[in-house]
Amino acid sequence: MSNPTHLQYTEEHEWLTEAVDGVSTVGITAHAADALGDIVYVQLPEVGDTVTAGETCGELESTKSVSDLYSPATGEIVEINQAVIDDPASVNSDPFGDAWLYKVKVEATDKLLSAAEYDAFIKA
Amino acid sequence: MSPRLTALDALHRSLGATMTDFAGWDMPLRYGSEREEHLAVRTKAGLFDLSHMGEITVTGPQAGELLDHALVGFISALGVLRARYTMICREDGGILDDLIVYRTGETEYMVVANASNAQVVLDALTERAAGFDAVVRDDRDAYALIAVQGPEANGILASVTDADLPGLKYYALLPATVADREVWLARTGYTGEDGFEVFCAPADAEHLWNALTEAGAPVGLVPAGLSCRDTLRLEAGMPLYGHELSTDLTPFDAGLGRVVRFDKTTNDGEFVGRKALEAAAAQAEANPPRKLVGLVSEGKRVPRAEYDVVSVDGTPIGRITSGAPSPTLGKPIAIAYVDAAHAAPGTAVAVDVRGKHEPVEVVALPFYKRAR
Numbered sequence: 001m002s003n004p005t006h007l008q009y010t011e012e013h014e015w016l017t018e019a020v021d022g023v024s025t026v027g028i029t030a031h032a033a034d035a036l037g038d039i040v041y042v043q044l045p046e047v048g049d050t051v052t053a054g055e056t057c058g059e060l061e062s063t064k065s066v067s068d069l070y071s072p073a074t075g076e077i078v079e080i081n082q083a084v085i086d087d088p089a090s091v092n093s094d095p096f097g098d099a100w101l102y103k104v105k106v107e108a109t110d111k112l113l114s115a116a117e118y119d120a121f122i123k124a
Numbered sequence: 125m126s127p128r129l130t131a132l133d134a135l136h137r138s139l140g141a142t143m144t145d146f147a148g149w150d151m152p153l154r155y156g157s158e159r160e161e162h163l164a165v166r167t168k169a170g171l172f173d174l175s176h177m178g179e180i181t182v183t184g185p186q187a188g189e190l191l192d193h194a195l196v197g198f199i200s201a202l203g204v205l206r207a208r209y210t211m212i213c214r215e216d217g218g219i220l221d222d223l224i225v226y227r228t229g230e231t232e233y234m235v236v237a238n239a240s241n242a243q244v245v246l247d248a249l250t251e252r253a254a255g256f257d258a259v260v261r262d263d264r265d266a267y268a269l270i271a272v273q274g275p276e277a278n279g280i281l282a283s284v285t286d287a288d289l290p291g292l293k294y295y296a297l298l299p300a301t302v303a304d305r306e307v308w309l310a311r312t313g314y315t316g317e318d319g320f321e322v323f324c325a326p327a328d329a330e331h332l333w334n335a336l337t338e339a340g341a342p343v344g345l346v347p348a349g350l351s352c353r354d355t356l357r358l359e360a361g362m363p364l365y366g367h368e369l370s371t372d373l374t375p376f377d378a379g380l381g382r383v384v385r386f387d388k389t390t391n392d393g394e395f396v397g398r399k400a401l402e403a404a405a406a407q408a409e410a411n412p413p414r415k416l417v418g419l420v421s422e423g424k425r426v427p428r429a430e431y432d433v434v435s436v437d438g439t440p441i442g443r444i445t446s447g448a449p450s451p452t453l454g455k456p457i458a459i460a461y462v463d464a465a466h467a468a469p470g471t472a473v474a475v476d477v478r479g480k481h482e483p484v485e486v487v488a489l490p491f492y493k494r495a496r
Contacts, residue, residue, distance in 0.1 A: 034142075037351065038159045040449040040456075041424040061426055063158050063449055064351055066478075088424075092157070 002119075003029060004096055009118035010110055012054075012070040015096065019106050023078055027100040028060070028069070028091065031122050036062040039091045044069075044080045044102050051077060053110040058101075060091070069101070072110050079103040130175035131268045131326035132333055139347055146350060147239035149176040154349035162352040162451040165315050166492075169274030169340055170348030171333065178242025179267045179323070180235040180249060184258035187231050189390045194252040195223065196375060196397065198385035202227045207295045207312055210383055211375055212245055217400030218371035219378070221245050222363065224312060226297050234263070234308070234323075238365045252396060268329035272336055273319030273356075275494075276343040281320050283339045285309070294318075303335035314353065316360025316492055355448045358457065361418065361490030367429060367445045368416060368459060374401060376408035377461075379416045414442060415467035418491055419458040419475065419484040427458040427475035427484060433466075434474050434481060441466050444475065450491060457491050458484070 007015040013032035016024040033039065041061035051057040051071035058069035080102045084090055090099040113121060127150040130136075136143065141152035152173060154161060164170050182191060188200030197210030207226045211219050221241035226234040237245040242264060249260045272280055282289055287300035287309055297310035305328040313319035324332055337345065354364070363369050368378055375384050384401050386393070407413075421427060426449055433442035442462030450457040458475070466473055469488045474481040 037142075037154065038157050041426065061424075063355065066426070066428070089159075 003031075003115045005115040007096070007115065008072075008112040009115065009121075010070070010072045010112060011121060012072070014070060014072045016072050016104075016109070016112070022105050023103050024073060024106050025100045025103050026072060028095055029118070030095045033092050033095045036060060036065070036067060038063050039088045042084050042088045042091065042101070044085065045071075045077045047077050047080060049077045051075065051104060053108055061088075071104070072112065073104050073106045074108040075105045077102055078105050128176075130173055131329040132173045132175065132270075135330055135333060136173065136347075141347070141349060144350065147176060149239060151176055152347070152349040154351045155347045158349065158351035158355070159451045161346055161348040162355050164344060164346045165274045165317055165348055165352065165356055166452055167275065168344035168346075169272060169276040169280055169319075170315075170352070171336055171340065171345055172271040172273065172348050172353060173329075173333070174269040174271050174321070175267070175326070175329065176239035177269050178237040178239055178245065179263040179269075180237060180242070180246055181228075181232065181261040181263045182235060182249065182253075182258055183229075183232040183261065184256075185231055186257040187233055190249075190253050190256040190258040190260075191225065191233060191235070192388050192390040193256070193395050194249055195225070196384040196395065196401065197225065198388045199225055199227075199233065200390055201388075204230060205297055207297060207310060209295075211369075211380070212248060213374070213397035213401065214371060215397055215400065217374040217397050217404050219365075219369045219373055219375060220248060220371060222365055222369055226308070226310060228297070228308065241365060265326070267323045268326040270322045270324065270329065270332055270336065271313055271319060272322070272340070272345070273313045273315040273317045273348075274345075275318065276340065276345065277317070277319040279343060280336060280340040280345060281309070284335050303332055305332055307332070314360075314362060315356040316362070316490065317356075317494055354446075355451060358446050358448055358459065359450055359452055359490065359492035361459070363416075363459075364446060374404040376401070376404040377414070381405055381408060412464045414461040415464050416445075416489070417460060417462055417467050417469075418487040418489045419444070419447075419460055419473070420453070420487050420491070421456040421458075421475070421482055421484045423456070423482050425477045425480075425482050426456040427460075427477060427482065432476040433460050433462050433484075434476055435466060436472055436474060436483075438474075438481065441473065452492050459489070462486070
């Protein structure tokens with residue numbers, strides 16, 4: 001799956017949308033979902049939590065392993081995707097779409113990559 | 125050191141497999157979704173490349189006596205063309221590896237060791253062969269190994285061989301022609317399903333893989349990787365070396381004392397580890413320290429290997445050896461060694477999942493048993 005060009009990316013394999021009214025949507029990339037294998041459990045931060053760019057804010061558990069979820073941005077969580085918690089496998093099937101993870105009111109971000117830069121990063 | 129490649133390496137890559145380093149081999153972890161591969165083996169069939177397994181041939185007039193001396197099983201009592209699950213132990217009773225031994229002839233056996241232990245087993249057998257009229261031969265490069273496992277396995281094999289499959293019992297083998305190639309065809313496997321393991325020349329592996337793929341396509345056969353192999357064997361309650369078995373444990377610690385045969389009539393009943401294993405048997409009978417049990421979780425978080433098992437009041441009582449989400453049961457399962465006082469099925473305990481105590485219930489193994 002190619003990486004949508006309208007998103008920005010981190011080296012920890014999250015994507016985030018350009019902010020609308022200061023709020024960005026965050027998910028993990030198809031590359032990350034594929035590397036993890038079948039995802040069986042997703043733990044997300046809660047609405048109202050403050051997350052910090054580059055720090056862990058949740059967990060993704062697959063058949064074989066458990067991985068930390070990092071936040072690409074610093075800010076307050078304003079919405080989480082309950083559908084993903086209820087159906088973790090959707091992260092494998094639609095990582096850039098229905099399986100977004102949470103929305104954050106962005107105060108600052110980590111170093112972000114364009115789709116082309118992220119492509120180059122995962123191929124390196 | 126660069127990893128070893130099986131004869132099917134190019135084929136796995138052409139199928140888009142995610143490859144992983146396993147015991148020094150580059151092996152297919154999964155081709156697509158490991159959950160779908162798992163369910164295909166349970167309901168239809170899966171095709172596995174197991175060429176990393178270590179084949180060792182033991183041949184000669186005293187091959188059986190040598191194996192009776194070197195292993196814990198009564199190997200010379202095995203019928204020709206039959207197979208046996210057994211173990212090789214140290215003098216102190218610690219498990220060096222678990223093995224399948226196939227009797228391929230009156231005076232010839234094929235010992236199949238785990239990839240990670242193949243050299244250790246080869247060295248031990250070679251050393252223990254001193255004084256016996258038998259030869260231990262490293263045949264790791266002589267064989268590729270392909271497994272077809274699942275309820276459709278029998279029909280798939282039947283379409284590519286004239287071998288007497290109805291006469292081929294579980295834990296037996298035959299020299300056979302499969303898809304015009306000479307192989308050893310064994311009714312063994314490690315998934316809890318009916319199935320076959322095909323030992324062939326590496327040069328024939330790709331031809332056989334393709335023939336089996338074609339024969340299996342109409343009934344839903346899929347290529348299956350090591351990831352689903354692990355969840356399949358876990359559901360079937362089968363031990364895995366390095367998880368449930370190790371040099372720190374005897375077969376009696378692992379609840380597999382039945383594989384130790386003190387009644388051997390060869391070598392005056394002596395074998396490597398006998399004294400220590402007799403003591404381990406007595407200890408297991410009188411006062412088992414820990415027992416191997418199954419755990420089932422009602423939660424979503426997965427109890428994994430090395431996590432602590434705790435009692436409901438939080439006291440550590442054991443350790444997980446393997447754990448995974450079970451595709452068949454739809455909930456997380458694990459195998460653990462727990463203190464005997466907490467080992468009864470139905471006991472409520474908990475697992476320390478990264479600091480949080482997740483409730484689990486002790487259950488009898490296996491988690492899954494196929495309908496016969």
